[in-house]
Structure formats: C-alpha cells, structure tokens
Amino acid sequence: MKARLFLFSMFLLIPVLALAGCNSQSSGGSEKAKDKETHSHEDMNHSGSSEVPKGLKKAENPTYKVGSDVMILASHMKGMKNAQGTVKGAYDTTVYSVSYTPETGGKRVEDHKWVIQEELKGAGDKTLKPGDKAVIEASHMKGMKGAEAVIDSAEKTTVYMVDYTPTDGGQKVTNHKWVTEDELAAAK
Known part of the structure; x- marks a missing residue:
C-alpha cells in the first residue's frame, strides 16, 4: 500500500516539477530584445x-x-x-x-x-x-x-x-x- 501511495505521489509530482521548470525562465523584455539578434x-x-x-x-x-x-x-x-x-x-x-x-x-x-x-x-x-x-x-x-x-x-x-x-x-x-x-x- 505504501509503495502504491509513493508511486502515485511521484506520478503527480514529476509533471508539476516539469511545468514549474518551464515557468522559471526569464520573460523580461530586455532579455528577449538582447537575444533577438542571435536567436x-x-x-x-x-x-x-x-x-x-x-x-x-x-x-x-x-x-x-x-x-x-x-x-x-x-x-x-x-x-x-x-x-x-x-x-x-x-x-x-x-x-x-x-x-x-x-x-x-x-x-x-x-x-x-x-x-x-x-x-x-x-x-x-x-x-x-x-x-x-x-x-x-x-x-x-x-x-x-x-x-x-x-x-x-x-x-x-x-x-x-x-x-x-x-x-x-x-x-x-x-x-x-x-x-x-x-x-x-x-x-x-
């Protein structure tokens, strides 16, 4: 039972962490302008x-x-x-x-x-x-x-x-x- 609960928790935690990682990138205008020329x-x-x-x-x-x-x-x-x-x-x-x-x-x-x-x-x-x-x-x-x-x-x-x-x-x-x-x- 504990193993199932652990697996279920990990199943939910991994997508949350992945989405949080996507949102951690800077979206400041100056950073985008700086990268525009080389992107x-x-x-x-x-x-x-x-x-x-x-x-x-x-x-x-x-x-x-x-x-x-x-x-x-x-x-x-x-x-x-x-x-x-x-x-x-x-x-x-x-x-x-x-x-x-x-x-x-x-x-x-x-x-x-x-x-x-x-x-x-x-x-x-x-x-x-x-x-x-x-x-x-x-x-x-x-x-x-x-x-x-x-x-x-x-x-x-x-x-x-x-x-x-x-x-x-x-x-x-x-x-x-x-x-x-x-x-x-x-x-x-």
Whole structure:
C-alpha cells in the first residue's frame, strides 16, 4: 500500500516539477530584445567553405580588400559584434534580408541577414523587392536550403566573406558568409 501511495505521489509530482521548470525562465523584455539578434542564428553554420555561388562577381574596388584586418560591427551571432577579423572575399551583388520557415520544421526565422542574389533560385539578375518570394539555395543555417523566403529588404552593395575570432571566447569562425560593407570598420 505504501509503495502504491509513493508511486502515485511521484506520478503527480514529476509533471508539476516539469511545468514549474518551464515557468522559471526569464520573460523580461530586455532579455528577449538582447537575444533577438542571435536567436534566429542559433543553428547557423558558423564556419563554412570558401566556395561561393556560381556567377558571383568579385568586387573591383572594395573598401576592404582581401587580406584586410577589420572589426565586425554586426551582431548576427553571439560573439560577432566588435570581433576582429580578416577579409577572405569581397563581392558585388544584391543582398537580402529574408524571413522563412525552415525545411526541417521549427520556428519561423525572421529578418535573416544575409542571403545574396546568387543564392536565390531563379532570381537571375532581377533585384527582388520586399514582399517577393524566392527559394533559398544557400545552407547558412539548418533547414534553410529549399525554404521559401519572403524578401524583407534588398540592397545592391559589396558583401564580404570573413574569418573572425568571437569576442565571447568561442572558436575561430572561418569563411563566414555574409557581412555587408557598412557592418565592417578598419581594425583598430
């Protein structure tokens, strides 16, 4: 009888503890705002191949030449803002911020920065406009390749592939795609 009562008590106690654990996470607005920039990039392939999409043209006169030391001003991922890096490639293209639902399921990714013209299936040379839809051919993040994206913004600019050391002590990131020119500064 005592064993049954003990098992019954445990049966009730475990779900209560599980639910209490779910509620213990902070839901403060500032914490959510702080995580917003990196949350949608958690599954990002931090390091990648130096291979670039077919048809991508090297920039003729980039502000930051290949081999330049730079400071990254963007905060696409944890440890990226103010990281020291080196330019590995510079290309002239149209860069897009996109929103999409990963092919692998999960939460919708909003305002992902960046996907370039050459990474959108069938985009050709036509610059897409906010609200247009396109299929992503890049695999910067888990579930990205093959996902239908909605264009949030578009800008013709120079994009850079960079190597950098995260400011949070993480492992060196190689061939990160993409950072725009206004997201970089000369290294100090």
